[in-house]
Amino acid sequence: MAGIAALFVSARSLKAIGLAVWLASFVLLAGLVSFAVTLQGRETVRESVAFGMADVYRLIGSLDTAFDEMARMVTGTPCGTFYMRQMRRVAFLPDGLSEFFHIEDGRVICTLSAEHLEVAHDLGPPDFVREGALETRFWLDRDLGFTGLPGTIGTIAQRGPFGTVIPPERVTLNLPPWIVAEAVLVAPDGRWWHRAGNRHVHQDVLIVGPGLSWSDAGGPAVRRTTCDRDGHYCISTRIHLTDFVAHRPIVIALVVIFAILGASWIARVVRVLIRRYWSFEARFLRKFDAASLLCAYQPILEMKTGAIAGCEVLVRWRDVDDSIVYPDEFLPIVARHGLMRRLTALLVARAASELGETLGPDVRLQVNVNIFPSELDAAGIEAAFRPLRALADRFTVALEVIESDALPLERVQREIEILRQAGYRIYLDDFGTGYSTIRHVAALDIDGVKLDKAFAMAPDGTVMAEMLQHAVCMVRSAGRKIVVEGVETATRLEQLRGQADRVDYVQGYHVCRPLDIAGFAAFLEERRTESASEDRRAA
Numbered sequence: 235m236a237g238i239a240a241l242f243v244s245a246r247s248l249k250a251i252g253l254a255v256w257l258a259s260f261v262l263l264a265g266l267v268s269f270a271v272t273l274q275g276r277e278t279v280r281e282s283v284a285f286g287m288a289d290v291y292r293l294i295g296s297l298d299t300a301f302d303e304m305a306r307m308v309t310g311t312p313c314g315t316f317y318m319r320q321m322r323r324v325a326f327l328p329d330g331l332s333e334f335f336h337i338e339d340g341r342v343i344c345t346l347s348a349e350h351l352e353v354a355h356d357l358g359p360p361d362f363v364r365e366g367a368l369e370t371r372f373w374l375d376r377d378l379g380f381t382g383l384p385g386t387i388g389t390i391a392q393r394g395p396f397g398t399v400i401p402p403e404r405v406t407l408n409l410p411p412w413i414v415a416e417a418v419l420v421a422p423d424g425r426w427w428h429r430a431g432n433r434h435v436h437q438d439v440l441i442v443g444p445g446l447s448w449s450d451a452g453g454p455a456v457r458r459t460t461c462d463r464d465g466h467y468c469i470s471t472r473i474h475l476t477d478f479v480a481h482r483p484i485v486i487a488l489v490v491i492f493a494i495l496g497a498s499w500i501a502r503v504v505r506v507l508i509r510r511y512w513s514f515e516a517r518f519l520r521k522f523d524a525a526s527l528l529c530a531y532q533p534i535l536e537m538k539t540g541a542i543a544g545c546e547v548l549v550r551w552r553d554v555d556d557s558i559v560y561p562d563e564f565l566p567i568v569a570r571h572g573l574m575r576r577l578t579a580l581l582v583a584r585a586a587s588e589l590g591e592t593l594g595p596d597v598r599l600q601v602n603v604n605i606f607p608s609e610l611d612a613a614g615i616e617a618a619f620r621p622l623r624a625l626a627d628r629f630t631v632a633l634e635v636i637e638s639d640a641l642p643l644e645r646v647q648r649e650i651e652i653l654r655q656a657g658y659r660i661y662l663d664d665f666g667t668g669y670s671t672i673r674h675v676a677a678l679d680i681d682g683v684k685l686d687k688a689f690a691m692a693p694d695g696t697v698m699a700e701m702l703q704h705a706v707c708m709v710r711s712a713g714r715k716i717v718v719e720g721v722e723t724a725t726r727l728e729q730l731r732g733q734a735d736r737v738d739y740v741q742g743y744h745v746c747r748p749l750d751i752a753g754f755a756a757f758l759e760e761r762r763t764e765s766a767s768e769d770r771r772a773a
């Protein structure tokens with residue numbers, strides 16, 4: 235879970251997520267729009283094929299009508315005068331069929347153009363036969379020289395004793411430039427003949443197969459074949475995607491622009507939602523509980539004895555990705571949402587349980603806890619500190635009031651009095667910075683003052699370092715105990731030892747950094763062993 239949460243917390247992975255969402259949205263949107271365009275393309279193909287098929291059905295209809303008329307009207311002695319006159323009348327029908335024959339046993343006996351043939355023309359076996367109640371035979375692309383029209387090629391159809399010629403240009407394919415198509419006539423045994431359109435398209439579909447295919451040299455192409463209801467007349471189509479793109483640049487540009495804009499919008503919304511849900515503030519407020527608050531203990535050294543007299547309890551928060559967050563980052567959120575009391579109560583409960591269970595029963599310490607000025611009301615403090623106060627025989631509680639805002643002196647003084655009478659010690663924190671003033675030190679009945687670490691941490695020779703001594707004198711003159719924090723070097727500790735009659739306690743990285751409870755217990759044990767051996771040496 236922490237691993238997944240870490241994805242949303244890190245700015246780098248958030249960028250990666252944004253990019254992934256953008257790409258996925260782009261592919262999805264481009265796919266959806268392309269699908270819509272493809273459907274529209276399929277519709278165009280369907281319409282074009284239907285247009286071609288309409289010619290086929292018209293031709294079949296003309297053939298049926300012509301043969302019906304022949305059967306009805308052409309009677310009498312075959313190839314006789316009356317017979318031929320009637321045949322001519324059928325030829326005048328406006329169906330595009332104008333040449334008719336009389337056929338017996340597969341041989342043409344007479345034609346409208348050539349009349350009675352001197353030698354009957356043997357048609358040979360038909361190329362294919364349209365089965366059914368009205369069987370029709372076809373001879374494709376035959377030389378019609380026997381009709382008196384040398385060099386003319388045409389398809390002959392025969393039903394009963396009658397035959398006719400189908401002109402070659404009867405099927406038209408009305409197609410946009412990005413579709414290539416071929417109309418073919420297919421025999422029941424699979425043989426087929428080109429009728430109109432682009433040669434090789436039907437063969438291509440037969441070899442590669444219908445559907446989307448990538449094997450063709452012209453790139454990916456969509457192929458299909460549509461046939462009439464008898465399956466004899468078919469139109470095969472092939473759309474090369476490159477042709478489609480080349481012929482519809484505006485559509486393609488619009489698809490790309492739409493997909494880019496849409497994907498950017500979706501990615502932005504997703505990023506905003508992720509940021510909102512996983513912002514530091516949002517996840518802190520979601521996971522602000524006893525389990526996520528941790529205590530660090532920083533030892534406080536008593537100058538007079540050289541012993542560890544106490545510790546400051548410092549809060550830490552475990553983020554959703556298990557990283558440890560320092561208070562400067564989340565205290566403003568705590569203050570903004572009025573969670574100061576809850577923070578103190580949770581922290582005190584944890585500290586009481588850790589200190590009580592881990593340190594030996596003989597260890598006596600002053601436990602300093604930071605509180606906001608707004609928390610300074612005796613009843614609230616008593617409630618929050620109950621777990622520590624239950625261990626009053628081992629731990630004395632000192633409240634470090636962080637002066638983050640101006641103190642209402644009268645009210646604060648009243649609360650301080652009650653708390654001190656109850657056994658609490660009160661310190662003003664961060665003296666010398668912000669709102670912490672000498673006026674407060676003089677006006678409030680407090681136990682001590684913690685000098686801001688900026689004094690002790692300042693390099694020798696700087697004004698701040700110089701002011702350290704004066705600040706100590708000033709606080710001392712108000713009769714308060716002094717804690718100097720931010721002692722990071724042995725030199726600074728030595729300098730403060732020179733003022734040991736005025737500086738009561740020091741705290742800082744040179745003494746010890748804040749530790750977890752196990753580290754703190756080990757540190758105390760080590761100090762105890764060291765001072766015991768020093769005592770033995772002195773004895």
Ligand SMILES: Nc1nc2c(ncn2[C@@H]2O[C@H](COP(=O)(O)O[C@H]3[C@@H](O)[C@H](n4cnc5c(=O)[nH]c(N)nc54)O[C@@H]3COP(=O)(O)O)[C@@H](O)[C@H]2O)c(=O)[nH]1
Pocket residue numbers: 532546547548549560561562565581603604605606634636663664684687691719720721722741742743744748
């Ligand atoms: N209301 C609460 N405020 C709290 C609580 N716990 C901490 N705080 C306040 O948060 C501020 C930052 O604290 P932190 O990051 O824990 O830093 C503390 C020490 O680590 C640091 N310190 C101590 N010695 C040194 C040192 O030698 N060098 C150095 N660079 N830093 C050092 O100082 C911080 C302790 O400051 P203070 O409280 O003034 O003694 C800080 O303002 C805390 O007050 C909490 O539970 N409640």
